[in-house]
Amino acid sequence: MILKKMKMEDWFIKTASCQYNFSESGVPDFTLNEFFKKIKTNKSILNNIFLGNNDTYGSLDLRKEISRLYSTVRPENLITTNGTSEALYIFFNLFLNKKSKILLLYPAFPLLYLIPQALGAKVHFLDVLQFQDKKELSKRLILEIKGIRPDLLIINIPHNPAGFTFNKKEIAEIGQVSKKYKVNILFDEHYRFLPINFSEKILPSGYDIVSKFYKNVFAVGSVIKCVGIVGIRVGWLIANKITLNKIRDYKDYTTHCVPLINETITGLAIRNIAKITPEFIARIKNNWLLLKNSQLVKQNKIILNYQLEGGCVCFPKINSFNSLKLAKILATKYNTSIMPGEVFGQKGYIRINLAQATKDFQNLLKNINSIIKNEKNKSIFN
Ligand SMILES: Cc1ncc(COP(=O)(O)O)c(C=O)c1O
Structure with missing residues (x-):
């Protein structure tokens, strides 16, 4: 049996040193x-x-x-x-x-x-x-x-x-x-x-x-x-x-x-x-609402698909912007890791973890917004 390389693991390794991790599919991990x-x-x-x-x-x-x-x-x-x-x-x-x-x-x-x-x-x-x-x-x-x-x-x-x-x-x-x-x-x-x-x-x-x-x-x-x-x-x-x-x-x-x-x-x-998950669930719900009500979604820069019903990730579409480029800019300039859809064979999408601290999540939304805006402006003036 010849197994193909897991692109997902490659991405995790590449962005492991990022301070803000929105790539993972689980809640933040504890120390013992x-x-x-x-x-x-x-x-x-x-x-x-x-x-x-x-x-x-x-x-x-x-x-x-x-x-x-x-x-x-x-x-x-x-x-x-x-x-x-x-x-x-x-x-x-x-x-x-x-x-x-x-x-x-x-x-x-x-x-x-x-x-x-x-x-x-x-x-x-x-x-x-x-x-x-x-x-x-x-x-x-x-x-x-x-x-x-x-x-x-x-x-x-x-x-x-x-x-x-x-x-x-x-x-x-x-x-x-x-x-x-x-x-x-x-x-x-x-x-x-x-x-x-x-x-x-x-x-x-x-x-x-x-x-x-x-x-x-x-x-x-x-x-x-x-x-x-x-x-x-x-x-x-x-x-x-x-x-x-x-x-x-x-x-x-x-x-x-x-x-x-x-x-x-x-x-x-x-x-x-029951002592562990309620806090995470509350945070995921809150971040999901922030995303749903964000300018990114209102201005169609990000298009949500399914309602979030379980787990802590969503997979929105990035409108008119390259998903891999976005993930790379976030990693190199903003110390932030998100999962580009390319890892799943789905160009144009990103996977975002919703279980991270709300303040960091708000920053992520702000940073995505400014990357899309700046890159668009660049291409107008170039
Ligand atoms: C849907 C699904 N199944 C299975 C796994 C494998 O998980 P693990 O081996 O960490 O239990 C994952 C990990 O992300 C997953 O998302």
């Missing part, structure tokens, strides 16, 4: 001290953690904690992995081959198509940016499932980078059609713990909804990006017992286990999630 202060817990809890090998399925304590995030999942229905990246890598390697057909909402987190493509699978992309609203998107998605009849449908909700999610009814409909056409579904629910403008504290899980009536459904999940512990690298995969056993055996060839120290911190984050 800050994290324990936030969850009001004494750090001494870490003193007796066993530093030997951990259970390859994941410690029972963490699997219990994770299963409480779902209504249909028990600890024996999941395996923990080093990031959802490991879960996805193993899952794709086990189940995809040259004959496989995938259907994926696009743009997407690159690993979701680069690994299937490297394995020779045919990936059908449904471009979410061509629709005016989500109703149209979900209608079209149903048609695509019926028409393509993929072996695997990958649904990432809340969506990175577009920020929308599907509601329970839409998810159930996707599940019913997939069942009818014998399409396996993989939900990637990485950003479920950052609901924006929902009454629920955690967004409903596609796995919970669909697994009630269809057995060929899988899910990956994680809290690390929603609670500011991304370096802890814990994710999980939910599947039937046969699949989990295969994944367990494959994991002997990758990382063998997730370190117990990382699993313990993840367990603490899940147990204390």
Whole structure:
């Protein structure tokens, strides 16, 4: 298997020294001290953690904690992995081959198509940016499932980078059609713990909804990006017992286990999630409103597409300005990193993180405005 280079990681490396980081897709990360202060817990809890090998399925304590995030999942229905990246890598390697057909909402987190493509699978992309609203998107998605009849449908909700999610009814409909056409579904629910403008504290899980009536459904999940512990690298995969056993055996060839120290911190984050996420959610909402009401949007310099419903990124279009040039000027002149759409294969768009300090976010908007204005003036006088 020959894997293409991940342009996204290249961009992260290039702009790593920027003081203001709006490129990442997670909330700002804590130090260990800050994290324990936030969850009001004494750090001494870490003193007796066993530093030997951990259970390859994941410690029972963490699997219990994770299963409480779902209504249909028990600890024996999941395996923990080093990031959802490991879960996805193993899952794709086990189940995809040259004959496989995938259907994926696009743009997407690159690993979701680069690994299937490297394995020779045919990936059908449904471009979410061509629709005016989500109703149209979900209608079209149903048609695509019926028409393509993929072996695997990958649904990432809340969506990175577009920020929308599907509601329970839409998810159930996707599940019913997939069942009818014998399409396996993989939900990637990485950003479920950052609901924006929902009454629920955690967004409903596609796995919970669909697994009630269809057995060929899988899910990956994680809290690390929603609670500011991304370096802890814990994710999980939910599947039937046969699949989990295969994944367990494959994991002997990758990382063998997730370190117990990382699993313990993840367990603490899940147990204390109500102490962590509300502040981030409030900030994301506020920054999203600032963007929506900004001169950039009012003057059509930036065009928003979907309403932000979950996660902490959005993917607006930059009107009449080169997105890569904008990102480069921000990085070199303003010490600020945003993600150019080119990284996702979408020239003319930018991904912006909405979970950063509001003052910095206001500055970002101001700086984008002046870059677009100055560059336009330059071209008039040149
Ligand atoms: C949709 C989605 N899935 C999976 C991943 C992989 O995340 P990790 O391996 O850090 O858990 C990411 C990371 O940004 C993502 O956005």
